[in-house]
Amino acid sequence: MSELSGLTCPAPVTSGDRVLLAHGEGGRLTRRLIRELLLPAFANDYLRPLADGALLPAAGGRLVMTTDGSVVSPLFFPGGDIGKLAVHGAINDLASCGADPLYLSLAFILEEGLPIETLRRVVVSIAAASRACGIPVVTGDTKVVPHGMADGLYLTTTAIGSQRAGIDWSARRVRPGDRVIVTGTLGEHGLAVLAAREGFELVGEGLVSDSAPLHELAKCLDACGEAVHFVRDPTRGGVAAVLHELSEAAGVSIVVDEPALPVTSAVHGACELLGLDVLHVANEGKLVVVVDPDAAEAALTRLRRHPLGRAAAAVGRITSASNPGVLIRGGLGALRMLDEPNGAPLPRIC
Amino acid sequence: MSELSGLTCPAPVTSGDRVLLAHGEGGRLTRRLIRELLLPAFANDYLRPLADGALLPAAGGRLVMTTDGSVVSPLFFPGGDIGKLAVHGAINDLASCGADPLYLSLAFILEEGLPIETLRRVVVSIAAASRACGIPVVTGDTKVVPHGMADGLYLTTTAIGSQRAGIDWSARRVRPGDRVIVTGTLGEHGLAVLAAREGFELVGEGLVSDSAPLHELAKCLDACGEAVHFVRDPTRGGVAAVLHELSEAAGVSIVVDEPALPVTSAVHGACELLGLDVLHVANEGKLVVVVDPDAAEAALTRLRRHPLGRAAAAVGRITSASNPGVLIRGGLGALRMLDEPNGAPLPRIC
Numbered sequence: 001m002s003e004l005s006g007l008t009c010p011a012p013v014t015s016g017d018r019v020l021l022a023h024g025e026g027g028r029l030t031r032r033l034i035r036e037l038l039l040p041a042f043a044n045d046y047l048r049p050l051a052d053g054a055l056l057p058a059a060g061g062r063l064v065m066t067t068d069g070s071v072v073s074p075l076f077f078p079g080g081d082i083g084k085l086a087v088h089g090a091i092n093d094l095a096s097c098g099a100d101p102l103y104l105s106l107a108f109i110l111e112e113g114l115p116i117e118t119l120r121r122v123v124v125s126i127a128a129a130s131r132a133c134g135i136p137v138v139t140g141d142t143k144v145v146p147h148g149m150a151d152g153l154y155l156t157t158t159a160i161g162s163q164r165a166g167i168d169w170s171a172r173r174v175r176p177g178d179r180v181i182v183t184g185t186l187g188e189h190g191l192a193v194l195a196a197r198e199g200f201e202l203v204g205e206g207l208v209s210d211s212a213p214l215h216e217l218a219k220c221l222d223a224c225g226e227a228v229h230f231v232r233d234p235t236r237g238g239v240a241a242v243l244h245e246l247s248e249a250a251g252v253s254i255v256v257d258e259p260a261l262p263v264t265s266a267v268h269g270a271c272e273l274l275g276l277d278v279l280h281v282a283n284e285g286k287l288v289v290v291v292d293p294d295a296a297e298a299a300l301t302r303l304r305r306h307p308l309g310r311a312a313a314a315v316g317r318i319t320s321a322s323n324p325g326v327l328i329r330g331g332l333g334a335l336r337m338l339d340e341p342n343g344a345p346l347p348r349i350c
Numbered sequence: 351m352s353e354l355s356g357l358t359c360p361a362p363v364t365s366g367d368r369v370l371l372a373h374g375e376g377g378r379l380t381r382r383l384i385r386e387l388l389l390p391a392f393a394n395d396y397l398r399p400l401a402d403g404a405l406l407p408a409a410g411g412r413l414v415m416t417t418d419g420s421v422v423s424p425l426f427f428p429g430g431d432i433g434k435l436a437v438h439g440a441i442n443d444l445a446s447c448g449a450d451p452l453y454l455s456l457a458f459i460l461e462e463g464l465p466i467e468t469l470r471r472v473v474v475s476i477a478a479a480s481r482a483c484g485i486p487v488v489t490g491d492t493k494v495v496p497h498g499m500a501d502g503l504y505l506t507t508t509a510i511g512s513q514r515a516g517i518d519w520s521a522r523r524v525r526p527g528d529r530v531i532v533t534g535t536l537g538e539h540g541l542a543v544l545a546a547r548e549g550f551e552l553v554g555e556g557l558v559s560d561s562a563p564l565h566e567l568a569k570c571l572d573a574c575g576e577a578v579h580f581v582r583d584p585t586r587g588g589v590a591a592v593l594h595e596l597s598e599a600a601g602v603s604i605v606v607d608e609p610a611l612p613v614t615s616a617v618h619g620a621c622e623l624l625g626l627d628v629l630h631v632a633n634e635g636k637l638v639v640v641v642d643p644d645a646a647e648a649a650l651t652r653l654r655r656h657p658l659g660r661a662a663a664a665v666g667r668i669t670s671a672s673n674p675g676v677l678i679r680g681g682l683g684a685l686r687m688l689d690e691p692n693g694a695p696l697p698r699i700c
Contacts, residue, residue, distance in 0.1 A: 021697045024586075024697070025587060025691060025697065026587030026591045026691065027586075027587045027591055027690055027691030028594075028691065030587070031595065049520070050595075050599075051446070052416055052442075052443035052446040052447055052582060052583065053415055053416030053443045053444060053446070053449065053509075053511070055412055055413075055414055055447065056412060056413040056414065056415060057413075058409070058410060058411055058412055058413065060408060061408055062405055062408055063405075063407075063408065063409065063510075064403040064405055065403055065406060065455055065489050065508075066402055066404070066455070066489055067456070067457045067489055067508055068491050069457040069459050069491050069493040069506065071374075071459060071493045092402075093402035093403045094402075094403060096401070096402040096403070097401060097402055099403065103415055105416070105417035105508050107417045107418065107419040107506040107508075108419070109419050109421060109459070109504055109506075138415055139415050139416055139417055140417060141418050141419050141506075143419040143420075143421045143504075143698075143700075145421050145501065145504075145698065146697070146698075148498070149501040150499060150500060150504075151495060151499040154459055154493075154495075154504070156419065156457040156459075156491075156506035156508075158415075158417060158455050158457075159403075160413075160415065160510065161403070163405065170399070232402060233402065235376065236374075236375055236377075236380070237375060237376030237377045238376075240377075241376045241377055244378075245381065245400075340377055340378050341376065341377030341378065346375070347371045347494070348495065348496075
């Protein structure tokens with residue numbers, strides 16, 4: 001980190017310390033932005049030749065490719081920023097596929113007038129996250145749109161990973177009786193971003209995004225072998241969106257045990273005040289795992305040994321293969337339907 | 351194409367036939383957009399499981415990864431549209447690395463209020479271009495930002511390719527004496543977009559983007575083996591940007607023979623009227639190729655046999671390894687410096 005935090009933006013990168021349209025035109029200013037800001041931050045042998053594409057060694061095993069656009073507002077929020085979020089989002093999609101991270105690409109869409117210092121902070125954050133996860137930024141692209149045609153900056157990350165041998169995590173392997181596990185407390189990311197954006201100071205107290213890379217946590221499940229049937233990270237739309245997709249894809253019914261859901265008091269309070277169901281709120285550092293019932297305890301034990309899985313909990317089960325739907329059993333035992341997220345309660349949280 | 355042009359957008363995709371914030375929230379509307387519009391258009395076995403990432407077979411040989419953001423305005427222009435352009439841009443970056451196309455990812459950033467019909471037209475165009483190039487869309491992402499925070503839609507494509515054995519195209523192999531070839535007439539894309547955007551009807555007559563996939567054209571060079579030293583597609587910043595980058599990277603001087611530049615009369619006239627140098631204008635269907643002088647004729651012959659290389663021409667040479675810079679020799683024989691693109695004469699042309 002020390003060489004990154006010391007990154008400076010020499011004057012020639014811009015006039016006036018702001019992003020200009022010319023930074024996106026492929027000429028001298030684009031080259032300076034790349035050579036003086038981006039290349040030093042992401043320094044690695046794949047990126048350095050600055051060819052049209054990155055030349056990468058042959059990869060063994062099945063590849064996984066995943067892409068994510070990041071449009072979060074605000075760009076910086078308690079617990080993270082758009083850069084870290086974009087890297088973790090890519091890593092976590094790989095993690096959900098049982099893949100180890102290999103390479104990352106970045107495409108910036110910058111708004112004319114964005115302070116170069118803001119861009120520098122995001123770049124430093126991306127570089128730190130990519131190094132921490134061992135996924136080098138091997139290629140990239142920068143475009144600039146006129147003032148008023150974006151909101152600061154948007155960022156698209158695409159990751160390539162290598163799937164570990166023996167992984168077969170898929171909705172079609174989910175069966176009645178399977179247990180549903182979440183790897184930690186829910187709802188922190190969505191509420192932290194919402195509170196930061198709307199200035200809910202009272203509600204926002206104690207709300208910090210859970211943005212974290214989950215590739216190592218997911219690997220803890222390998223010891224459970226074929227007993228692991230399905231893994232997904234519950235981001236936009238929250239756990240509810242994952243369970244509805246799973247219910248439809250696998251043709252099963254799922255019952256969630258509401259009192260078993262791990263939720264911090266800050267999130268609980270914010271959800272009560274804002275009238276939100278925590279199951280609809282985005283997470284950026286959690287997995288939903290569906291396992292064979294006989295392996296549920298072993299999976300929980302392994303997950304809880306990892307720092308990012310300490311609050312892992314079994315929160316539901318697959319109940320029927322004949323009647324798709326997602327139900328929630330409240331504290332008093334009554335069953336109700338869990339709505340699929342439909343409207344837009346929390347726009348631009350990732 | 352027939353099944354694509356027949357694609358319809360059933361009512362449930364949206365209310366009011368416009369993109370809503372909820373289309374980006376990961377819930378029911380996101381799922382409908384994917385299942386009813388995107389999945390049928392891009393139908394392939396990699397995409398169909400709709401997992402967090404696409405599972406891809408192991409690829410032999412060195413991989414090439416490249417990414418491009420597309421922010422062109424207007425979205426549709428003579429000779430192309432943002433979708434086709436984004437696919438060709440990715441393909442051409444692979445082509446410049448001597449790589450055959452394997453897989454493509456797409457990330458949309460949509461502006462709230464965008465007509466679904468506009469999105470459908472872009473999706474159909476992407477699907478047609480990806481099929482024509484044999485590069486399936488294997489994974490994707492869709493985000494929606496509020497009205498006024500984008501300009502219709504932005505699109506990021508990331509491509510993976512497989513580099514052909516024996517390819518070593520790199521600035522460090524460029525030597526004094528080498529010939530500089532362009533594979534066809536210059537400046538069409540940038541001027542066609544500019545004319546479409548600004549409504550230059552008179553100037554715009556006959557201006558059509560050259561957007562085209564160049565992977566097969568680049569392959570024609572394989573027969574010249576090691577005599578091919580460097581290949582790049584001159585997009586943003588035009589041929590001038592490529593030559594300046596090459597001059598700096600290889601530490602060589604380059605002289606361009608102005609009368610040898612292939613330019614259509616429409617482009618010539620528009621450049622005269624607008625005061626633009628065609629060497630600064632973007633192309634989306636051309637390559638700059640640097641070859642050993644002994645192989646220049648053979649390379650030209652092979653390129654001209656391909657429909658996209660009929661107007662290929664030798665337009666310059668590498669002159670010195672001691673005095674980096676790019677010079678242009680005019681019709682009367684006088685040498686002048688060729689400016690590196692610096693400002694933003696043509697914003698948002700890709």
